[in-house]
Amino acid sequence: MEKRYRLWGWVFAVFLLSAFFATTASAEKKLVWAQPTDVTTHDRQTGSLTADQNVNCLYSEGLVRVHNGKILPGIAESWDIKNAGQTYIFHLRKSVWHDDKPLTAHDFEYTFKRLVDPKTGSRYAIIADVIKNAVPIIGNKMPPSDLGVKALDDNTLQIDLEYPADFFLLILNSGVFYPVNPDYVKKYGKEYASSPDKLEYNGPFILKEHKNEEINVLVKNPKYWNAKAVKLDKIEMLVIPDQNTALTLFENGEIDLTSVPSALFDKYSSRAIAIGGNPEWMYVNTRRKVEKPWLGNKNFIKAIGFAIDRQEYADLASRGRDVPLTRFVLPILTGKNATYGEDYPLSFFPARGDKAEAGKYLAMALKELNLKSPSDISVDYQVRDDPESRRAGEAMQSILTKNLGIKVNVAPVDNKRIWASMNEGTFDLSWAAYAADYDSPYGYLTLIYSGHLLARRTGYSNKEFDSLFDTIKSTSGKDNILKKYYEAEKILMADTVPVVPAKITKAAYLVNPKLKGAVFSFVNFQFDLAFADKE
Numbered sequence: 001m002e003k004r005y006r007l008w009g010w011v012f013a014v015f016l017l018s019a020f021f022a023t024t025a026s027a028e029k030k031l032v033w034a035q036p037t038d039v040t041t042h043d044r045q046t047g048s049l050t051a052d053q054n055v056n057c058l059y060s061e062g063l064v065r066v067h068n069g070k071i072l073p074g075i076a077e078s079w080d081i082k083n084a085g086q087t088y089i090f091h092l093r094k095s096v097w098h099d100d101k102p103l104t105a106h107d108f109e110y111t112f113k114r115l116v117d118p119k120t121g122s123r124y125a126i127i128a129d130v131i132k133n134a135v136p137i138i139g140n141k142m143p144p145s146d147l148g149v150k151a152l153d154d155n156t157l158q159i160d161l162e163y164p165a166d167f168f169l170l171i172l173n174s175g176v177f178y179p180v181n182p183d184y185v186k187k188y189g190k191e192y193a194s195s196p197d198k199l200e201y202n203g204p205f206i207l208k209e210h211k212n213e214e215i216n217v218l219v220k221n222p223k224y225w226n227a228k229a230v231k232l233d234k235i236e237m238l239v240i241p242d243q244n245t246a247l248t249l250f251e252n253g254e255i256d257l258t259s260v261p262s263a264l265f266d267k268y269s270s271r272a273i274a275i276g277g278n279p280e281w282m283y284v285n286t287r288r289k290v291e292k293p294w295l296g297n298k299n300f301i302k303a304i305g306f307a308i309d310r311q312e313y314a315d316l317a318s319r320g321r322d323v324p325l326t327r328f329v330l331p332i333l334t335g336k337n338a339t340y341g342e343d344y345p346l347s348f349f350p351a352r353g354d355k356a357e358a359g360k361y362l363a364m365a366l367k368e369l370n371l372k373s374p375s376d377i378s379v380d381y382q383v384r385d386d387p388e389s390r391r392a393g394e395a396m397q398s399i400l401t402k403n404l405g406i407k408v409n410v411a412p413v414d415n416k417r418i419w420a421s422m423n424e425g426t427f428d429l430s431w432a433a434y435a436a437d438y439d440s441p442y443g444y445l446t447l448i449y450s451g452h453l454l455a456r457r458t459g460y461s462n463k464e465f466d467s468l469f470d471t472i473k474s475t476s477g478k479d480n481i482l483k484k485y486y487e488a489e490k491i492l493m494a495d496t497v498p499v500v501p502a503k504i505t506k507a508a509y510l511v512n513p514k515l516k517g518a519v520f521s522f523v524n525f526q527f528d529l530a531f532a533d534k535e
Contacts, residue, residue: 031257046120064173086162087158090158092104098206101183130171131160204530205224218236235529276521281434283429297368299362322506323504325501326348333436333440348494382418441489
């Protein structure tokens with residue numbers, strides 16, 4: 001009998017342990033979301049695409065964190081603004097990397113200088129242009145050591161600006177400013193950030209696993225200074241290019257968050273969360289004006305602008321999700337009293353297009369180019385190689401062919417190649433979109449300043465615009481600054497900037513009702529899941 005009781009005692013103990021572990025496992029809070037593209041890199045300074053930022057913001061944290069539109073203390077628990085807005089002194093809280101090593105102001109100094117160093121190859125280093133000496137350093141005319149960023153001690157960081165910038169704290173939320181540990185970068189060299197074990201973490205989560213083009217697995221970081229505010233234990237980001245597959249998984253309860261493809265937006269519109277949006281433009285590569293002279297002809301570019309029926313294009317491309325964009329700057333940004341677009345209205349190109357006006361400019365272009373017929377003009381229109389983008393490309397092809405009579409060939413290319421071709425200047429016309437890193441027209445207008453990103457990609461330059469934009473740096477008062485943004489934008493549109501507005505691409509998501517606290521945004525990353533919870 002004694003042996004039998006002992007046996008049953010062991011059985012009961014095993015049962016209790018099994019129940020305990022089963023309960024523990026079931027209690028794990030896990031969020032699974034689907035993203036159509038994988039991160040291009042986990043290197044904070046070189047990853048600038050939205051897909052990169054969506055993951056980066058989970059395992060990293062910068063000086064500040066912009067959450068639900070509010071600027072909150074991050075690794076900096078406070079800051080002072082001095083020298084009439086040109087000097088920021090950040091006071092860092094006591095915090096550590098995931099390996100327990102102290103995170104210091106020296107790490108931030110190294111990070112900022114690494115960002116602007118041409119050797120790093122960051123394609124979005126120009127976001128730091130407001131920091132003292134950043135532009136000449138990026139242009140390889142000064143050493144990175146001359147950047148206006150200095151650690152005064154382990155817990156104090158000073159940043160000097162070229163001019164007062166009321167949006168400076170907002171840009172610090174961009175992932176390219178998130179800190180890196182110099183020891184990791186130097187230890188792994190070219191292999192840095194190539195795998196989870198070759199990356200350091202200071203944010204709410206740690207990257208536990210990354211299978212290229214398949215999955216990113218993140219687990220809660222117990223060393224994060226605000227770990228108590230993190231409710232989820234694990235986040236899995238699945239790479240699912242076919243959004244129909246992602247929707248099926250969502251309907252089956254296998255994932256908690258996914259985007260809704262434009263082709264199915266009308267079906268899911270009553271259930272989807274649709275937010276903000278980003279401008280979709282058409283780049284015209286004026287650098288190819290030798291091979292194809294019409295690409296450098298302003299009347300031809302203006303003809304394209306008037307030929308696009310933006311409402312028709314938005315309807316065909318997005319099934320009613322998107323809306324026409326008739327200007328360069330995204331109008332839903334914050335203005336003085338309302339949105340920027342409401343305070344400073346501008347519809348340079350009609351939402352429904354103007355075929356007669358387009359024909360007038362095309363006729364002038366043909367005469368200047370010594371061409372007899374619109375059919376003598378042939379262009380390749382580069383789009384991303386996915387079903388949604390190909391459909392949008394075909395819609396644009398149809399509109400331009402119908403309203404101008406030119407030959408348009410849709411050229412789908414993979415995501416990495418499309419950005420490479422823009423930098424190389426090997427495209428004719430190209431789809432392009434830009435997710436703002438902060439809520440200010442400055443973030444768009446600075447891109448077209450001579451030598452900056454869009455100016456380089458399209459070959460554009462305008463001295464009048466540059467001159468006016470330079471005066472913004474010495475302008476005070478939000479109203480006065482906004483008025484100058486508006487005047488600068490009108491200069492671009494009147495001068496036929498080769499960045500033709502097409503539509504505002506909205507983001508639409510299906511969200512598990514049990515998921516709480518997820519913050520969606522059209523600025524910087526698409527959503528912030530760091531402090532989300534799941535019932």
